[in-house]
Structure formats: C-alpha cells, structure tokens
Amino acid sequence: MNNGTCSSITGIARVGRNSADSFARARRVFPDGTSRVTIDRDPVPLYIERGVGSYLFDVDGRRFLDLNGNFTALIHGHAFxxxxxxxxxxxxxxxxxxxxxxxxxxxxxxxxxxxxxxxxxxxxxxxxxxxxxxxxxxxxxxxxxxxxxxxxxxxxxxxxxxxxxxxxxxxxxxxxxxxxxxxxxxxxxxxxxxxxxxxxxxxxxxxxxxxxxxxxxxxxxxxxxxxxxxxxxxxxxxxxxxxxxxxxxxxxxxxxxxxxxxxxxxxxxxxxxxxxxxxxxxxxxxxxxxxxxxxxxxxxxxxxxxxxxxxxxxxxxxxxxxxxxxxxxxxxxxHLDSAAFSYLEMLGNIVRDGISRVISNRGAPLCVTGAASLFRLHPIAQIPNDYRDAYPAPAGATVMRQLTRFFAENGIFLPHGAAASMSTPMTRADAELIIDVFARFLDRHQEMLDAIQVRR
Ligand SMILES: Cc1ncc(COP(=O)(O)O)c(C=O)c1O
CATH class of the missing domain: 3.40.640.10 (Type I PLP-dependent aspartate aminotransferase-like (Major domain))
Structure with a gap:
C-alpha cells in the first residue's frame, strides 16, 4: 500500500511521492501551490485520484475515511x-x-x-x-x-x-x-x-x-x-x-x-x-x-x-x-429523508459518546463538541462556551496538528481546526474505527497531553 512513498511513521506514510510531485508542479503555477487557503498541507496536500462512498483514494493509491467531505458538503459521500x-x-x-x-x-x-x-x-x-x-x-x-x-x-x-x-x-x-x-x-x-x-x-x-x-x-x-x-x-x-x-x-x-x-x-x-x-x-x-x-x-x-x-x-x-x-x-x-437524518444522528452520537468515554477513562485534557453528523475535538479539558474559550494555546495547537497527522497515518482524513462530518455511506464500523484511532492517539501521546495541562 505504501509503495512509492518517502517516509513512514506508523501505518500510512506521511508524504506520498505522487502527491509530493504534484505539489512541486503546482507551486510553479499557484502562489502557494493551491487554490484554497483551507487546503491542509502537512507538508504537502493529499492529491486525490477518486472518491468512492465514504472513502478518498489519493494519487499514491492510499485509502482514507473522509471526515472532511469537502468541508461538510458531501453528506452522501463521494460519487453517490x-x-x-x-x-x-x-x-x-x-x-x-x-x-x-x-x-x-x-x-x-x-x-x-x-x-x-x-x-x-x-x-x-x-x-x-x-x-x-x-x-x-x-x-x-x-x-x-x-x-x-x-x-x-x-x-x-x-x-x-x-x-x-x-x-x-x-x-x-x-x-x-x-x-x-x-x-x-x-x-x-x-x-x-x-x-x-x-x-x-x-x-x-x-x-x-x-x-x-x-x-x-x-x-x-x-x-x-x-x-x-x-x-x-x-x-x-x-x-x-x-x-x-x-x-x-x-x-x-x-x-x-x-x-x-x-x-x-x-x-x-x-x-x-x-x-x-x-x-x-x-x-x-x-x-x-x-x-x-x-x-x-x-x-x-x-x-x-x-x-x-x-x-x-x-x-x-x-x-x-x-x-x-x-x-x-x-x-x-x-435522498436525505428523515431516516437518513436519524442514521447520521446515530453515527454522530456513537462517535461523540465514544470519544468522550475514552477521554474520561484516561483523564485526558481534551473534549469533543458538535451535534448531529458533526464533531470537533479541542485540546482543552472543559467544553468551551465560545470562541475565546476554544482558542488553543500553542501546546494545544501542537497536539491538534499531531492528532490530524496520526489520523492520516491510520487512514482517516480528519479536518484540522474545523468540523469533522459523517456521511450516509459511513457505517458503525467506521464510527468505531474513529474512536479506536483516537484512543490509540491518546495512549501514544501521553507526554504531549501532560504538556497542555501544565502550560494552560
Ligand atoms: C457557515 C458558512 N457560511 C458560509 C460559507 C461559505 O460557503 P462557500 O465556501 O460555499 O463560499 C461557509 C463555508 O464553509 C460556512 O461554513
């Protein structure tokens, strides 16, 4: 699966060679290599070859569960x-x-x-x-x-x-x-x-x-x-x-x-x-x-x-x-009838409840917000009341960057600093995977999490 890639940390390599090549080419025609300030690049964007249902396939042949859904637009996933x-x-x-x-x-x-x-x-x-x-x-x-x-x-x-x-x-x-x-x-x-x-x-x-x-x-x-x-x-x-x-x-x-x-x-x-x-x-x-x-x-x-x-x-x-x-x-x-909305609500509840459970079991200084098919993680222990509360301190911002990276390495495309969204082709197993990857992130990054508690 990781053929033609430059570096590997856990599962999926951070940088695919074909995405890196595309980005190098793009930088010759776009001021920063993209046409949207919101494109995540860490350090290069994922160039997409196709989307199928809840999955994205990048130009390096890697598959990602898509929690971005083109910034929440794709409620039925790809190629419905x-x-x-x-x-x-x-x-x-x-x-x-x-x-x-x-x-x-x-x-x-x-x-x-x-x-x-x-x-x-x-x-x-x-x-x-x-x-x-x-x-x-x-x-x-x-x-x-x-x-x-x-x-x-x-x-x-x-x-x-x-x-x-x-x-x-x-x-x-x-x-x-x-x-x-x-x-x-x-x-x-x-x-x-x-x-x-x-x-x-x-x-x-x-x-x-x-x-x-x-x-x-x-x-x-x-x-x-x-x-x-x-x-x-x-x-x-x-x-x-x-x-x-x-x-x-x-x-x-x-x-x-x-x-x-x-x-x-x-x-x-x-x-x-x-x-x-x-x-x-x-x-x-x-x-x-x-x-x-x-x-x-x-x-x-x-x-x-x-x-x-x-x-x-x-x-x-x-x-x-x-x-x-x-x-x-x-x-x-x-196709977005009452049954579809109930299904999305159920998936969202599974993810938010599962993440909250994992956070409280480990006493981690994070929290999750959102409703219906949307959720967002925060590097703070208390549910924020407004933008100022939610504004991450530098150590928290680092944790969020690492979290997005860890999700990508484990086959999930998680938006950075914005809402993650579920889509109708997603399954309970997808929801469980999100919770599982999150739990593994907490287990591997205890030191970094301790740092946010100390610095806040
Ligand atoms: C609440 C809200 N209003 C307006 C917009 C702008 O929409 P568009 O990106 O289609 O211009 C967005 C986009 O994310 C949004 O989230």
Missing amino acids: APIVEALTDQLQRGSCFANPTKSEIELAELLCSRIPQVERVRFVNTGTEAVLFAIKAARAITGRSKIAKLEGAYHGAYDWSEVSLTATPHNWGDPTAPSSTAFYHGMPASVLDEVVVLRFNDVEGARRLLSMHARNLAAVILDPMPSRGGLIAPKSEFMVAVQETARDRGILVIADEVLNLRQSIRGASARYGLVPDLVTMGKIIGGGLPIGAIGGREDLMKVFDASAGDPLLPQGGTFSANPLSMTAGLAAMR
Whole structure:
C-alpha cells in the first residue's frame, strides 16, 4: 500500500511521492501551490485520484475515511449513484442556459417545504455569495448599513462577514465589547466600523451591544453552531436574547445555515429555537456541486423581485441556478429523508459518546463538541462556551496538528481546526474505527497531553 512513498511513521506514510510531485508542479503555477487557503498541507496536500462512498483514494493509491467531505458538503459521500445518474442525464441535455429550468423550481419547492421561514428562495453559486446577498438584502430592506456577527464565526469571503474571523488574544479586546479585527492586510477601516462583534453565548452582551448599535444595524448574522468558532452548542437564552432584541429594534436576523443545515431535516435554526428572517444555505443542497441559496419570508424576499422594474436589490450571476447544481442538489436532498437524518444522528452520537468515554477513562485534557453528523475535538479539558474559550494555546495547537497527522497515518482524513462530518455511506464500523484511532492517539501521546495541562 505504501509503495512509492518517502517516509513512514506508523501505518500510512506521511508524504506520498505522487502527491509530493504534484505539489512541486503546482507551486510553479499557484502562489502557494493551491487554490484554497483551507487546503491542509502537512507538508504537502493529499492529491486525490477518486472518491468512492465514504472513502478518498489519493494519487499514491492510499485509502482514507473522509471526515472532511469537502468541508461538510458531501453528506452522501463521494460519487453517490443517484447524483451521478441525475447529473449524467442532465449533462447530455446541456450544462447551463440563460434561461430557467424546471430543476430550480423543484429544488426550491423542496427547500420551502422543509425549512421553516423559507417561503421564497434565490439561488447563487456559493455560500459566500448567499451571505453577501443576504446582508445586502438586509441593508436594502432596513436602509441601515451595519451588521452584527459572532467573534470567530466563518461566513465566507465577503468583507463584512470576515471581520474578527481570526481574532486572537492579542487583539480581540474587552470581553464585554469585542474589538472588530481585520481579517486581511488592507481591510478598510470603514468595514471594521460597520461590524459589531458579539461573543457566542454571551446573553447580556448580545442584548446590550445590539441595543446600543440598533439605529444603524441592518442585520445580525449568526450560525447556530459556528464550526470555526468551536462547533459549540448555543444556549437557548442566547438565541432568545438575539432574536428578541433584534425583533424589538427592527434588526433582521440572518441564520447562516450554509454548513449547519445538515443538522436536521428542518435545518439548524429549528433545532435550536432560532426564528430567522433570512436563511443562507449552501454545501449539502448542491449534492457536491457549487451552490448557495438565500431563503426567507415572502415579504422580505420581495427585495429581489424584478417583475415590476428595478428591484430594491438587483441580483444575478452567470451560473446561478445552473441545472447541474440544481439536479445534483435535488437528488441529494431527496435522498436525505428523515431516516437518513436519524442514521447520521446515530453515527454522530456513537462517535461523540465514544470519544468522550475514552477521554474520561484516561483523564485526558481534551473534549469533543458538535451535534448531529458533526464533531470537533479541542485540546482543552472543559467544553468551551465560545470562541475565546476554544482558542488553543500553542501546546494545544501542537497536539491538534499531531492528532490530524496520526489520523492520516491510520487512514482517516480528519479536518484540522474545523468540523469533522459523517456521511450516509459511513457505517458503525467506521464510527468505531474513529474512536479506536483516537484512543490509540491518546495512549501514544501521553507526554504531549501532560504538556497542555501544565502550560494552560
Ligand atoms: C457557515 C458558512 N457560511 C458560509 C460559507 C461559505 O460557503 P462557500 O465556501 O460555499 O463560499 C461557509 C463555508 O464553509 C460556512 O461554513
């Protein structure tokens, strides 16, 4: 299995020769050898030859259980037969037109029938675009320009939604009034001025900061369980505080469900008692093809209505609602019925419970968060309450890097610093394997774990 590889530590070698060759070639055409900052490279990315069900096969012929699922998008794993068939049929009939197709109506009907508060839909190509248009919609509807968002929460690459994404202990500021921190060099100060940063689960802070800035706030955008923010469960009082204050002050609530729509057949807001005005979706609704969608109440979604002339918010895109994404999404979502959600929930529970058991048996200074088909490991002993709690100290960050490596060496592709996700082709045996590999990691890295306890 490890033919043609450079070094071997436990099971699978860290660097495959073919991946290393591809990366060397890629570095001659891409600024850092990749097209996404999120690609894990340790020290080179895994170049993939194919994906089958819950497995990835890399260009060195090695097999990995895929817990990344292209950043949680692939809820049915790879090359899911109904999606392949639907796409093959659609491709033979054309890939995109300057005209609508029936497939977009069918996918929109499915979303409207399932997701509360989604009465009308607009399709775009990515979650970034969905968030961008939802924020613009809120501005167009309210006539206000500022937004509020959660510290450490990822919402894609729109400037305003990137503020404080990577806040650190050096710049995140006062716990009661977090600073707005720049995500990239040159981020305009005007953008920072237009974003109010809230701490997740800070009930009093949410009420105070939203009220204080209400006059200028178009929307508060929140992911009910931000993955990069720690994949931490929301307190119901926090959800209530945000939506009550927003309602009282005419601030729209945007639920960003691009990632967490996979938490239930009705999405994540329904699971956590959030009643949003607008909802952004993406990832799983595209069945593995690029997609995004903005949904919401009929009266609010009129902001996009161009039937009587210029809408308040003109919105379009060359590939928006293209029939390939619509067709793949429809096949994926139709197969994601209540039974599929229950199965994923069960797998997730097995993994989270198993990992927690292993941690407590060994008294290890780690914990696991998440819900439904998602989980995330943290190098801290207590379940974090927010992004600041979850922010790893340097020794903890080293442990997480070693953990990702150990999983790869044992045939599991575990995302680093983000949510791991289960998919419908995974089995109980896969779930048990994850727990077993985790237990073996703890057994072999006791010294490193002791170091986090001492240094924290
Ligand atoms: C909550 C959330 N919003 C928005 C996005 C952006 O979606 P995309 O990568 O499709 O632009 C992501 C992507 O991970 C996300 O997790």
